[in-house]
Amino acid sequence: SSVDGMREFGFKHALTQDVAYSTLPKTERRDLHLQVGSWVEDVAAGRGAELAEIAAYHLERALEYGEDSPEVRSRCCELLLVAGEGAIARVAPDPAARLLARGLELADDPRQRVRALLGLGRANLMAADLDRSHGRFTEARDAADALGDRRLLAEALSWLSRASWVTGRWQEALPEASAAVEALSGLEETPQLARALARLSQLEMLNGLPRAEERAHEAIRVAQSVGDVHAELNARVNLLVSVTNRGVPLDVAGARDIVSRAVASGDALEAHRCLVNALWTGQAHMAREELDEALEGLQELVAGVPAVEGLDVYFELSYAHLVDVPAGRWERLGRLLARSRELSETRQSGVQLLSNELVGGTAMRRGDLAGAAQPLAAHRALASAAAEPQRLIPMACVVMPYAALTGDLETVRDVAETVLGTTDREWAQLTTTPIPRALAVAGEAELLARTADAFAAKSRGVSAPRIALGALVAEGLLLLAAGRADEASAKLQAAAEHERRLGWVYRAACLDHDLARALEAAGRREEAARARDRAAAVLEPLGCVNPY
DSSP states (O other): OEETTEEOOOOSSHHHHHHHHHTSOHHHHHHHHHHHHHHHHHHTTTOTHHHHHHHHHHHHHHHHTTOOOHHHHHHHHHHHHHHHHHHHHTTOHHHHHHHHHHHHHHOOSHHHHHHHHHHHHHHHHHTTOHHHHHHHHHHHHHHHHHHTOHHHHHHHHHHHHHHHHHTTOHHHHHHHHHHHHHHTTTSOOOHHHHHHHHHHHHHHHHTTOTTHHHHHHHHHHHHHHHTOHHHHHHHHHHHHHHHHHTTOOOOHHHHHHHHHHHHHTTOHHHHHHHHHHHHHHHTTTSOHHHHHHHHHHHHHHHTTSOOOTTHHHHHHHHHIIIIITTTTOGGGGHHHHHTHHHHHTSSOHHHHHHHHHHHHHHHHHTTOHHHHHHHHHHHHHHHHHHOOHHHHHHHHHHHHHHHHHTTOHHHHHHHHHHHHTTTTSOOTTSOOTHHHHHHHHHTOHHHHHHHHHHHHHHHTTSOOHHHHHHHHHHHHHHHHHTTOHHHHHHHHHHHHHHHHHHTOHHHHHHHHHHHHHHHHHTTOHHHHHHHHHHHHHHHHHHTOSSOO
């Protein structure tokens, strides 16, 4: 074998090597390790992490055998940091954490210490060791702040905001992302600024804030100016979601380009994050078969790319919630339901939310109201703490029906007011039809009318079929309550047919359930019977007795 094209000699047997090594005095071992480490450093010049770990190993052994030079200690620390950052780049969090932890032990220079903490936080985040990651980034922020290094402080704050959001510290995440951008105010454009802007646009997008789109454009511009691919990809994913939040259909070709570039650049986080967001945004406009085709194409691109931050589990739960449940493919839910306790106890807040929603929603639909109580209570508490539309609207779609079924009118009203309080933000891709249906069952006519008006206004002038469908159903139920059954039937039938045409057969069956009541009230008994039969053909095999 060879290093940098040079010949390399080795022992034929490891035991021979061990015996030869053990005969050397410690001082000679120290000197030899120091010489080898220095030689590898010279050979590795310009080759970054490729040989840094080997050089660091020999310098560490030299320190172990008595080398006390501060210069060697600093060089060894630097090599460990370079090797650890290289392990992160190749999505190897465990080796990265080991290397960076050793680097942290040797870090006498304050900047090296901050870099080590940042690297450890990233390695922990990548491995979904989320609380430890948050702790490392917090340490890095405090150390960078004490050092007075604004760029390191911004980097620490940006990563801390990500860790805060993932671990459910939602109220901290957006201020931390804003503080990262503020820390760089007045400085020239750098990769740190590009990443801080991208992270801020991500948090603004998650909160449905209209300014997220403009911020994403700014982040892309800066990232391209300074040549930071990671920041550009992060911002492009944020932009992809931001425009769909205001009703623009998913740009599938754009999503493929982002994933392809992320895979090519080794950015596993943005590759998988784009896949997840394509699912959430695509289902708003696409038919089920079209959506599956788009997702399969993206999954082929990320095949072999290790998932990070638990995004593989998050995608699986999101798919169950957004595709399997509305498509009536409940037989696919069994494995996730069996893992519900494990999933609900994870520190990944998104996984907790979706797991509680899946368990509680399935129990409610199958008539186990007692079994639905705890997971739906937990779901409401987590979603309310997040205060993000993407959490609040799906929560309302299961908690409000449950509250209506159990006669908890106070919860019905409170959650409805929460939904109405989000209409100044952007969330065009979220399903809404269970909300007016729950209000109708609860007899909340005034709230139902306000919801119909709010949804109609929100869908006006934009392509927001999920919200427009909610408005259509709300109007139909209002007409039914007003005794205008024929008009109600027309609206409810249009809504059901829309869902059926897209392949969301369970949602269509739920609406057929209401349509049958409207047709019965209109005296159209044969049509009502056919609507009931259509609903029963879907609901009964699923064991669904509460169709929401």
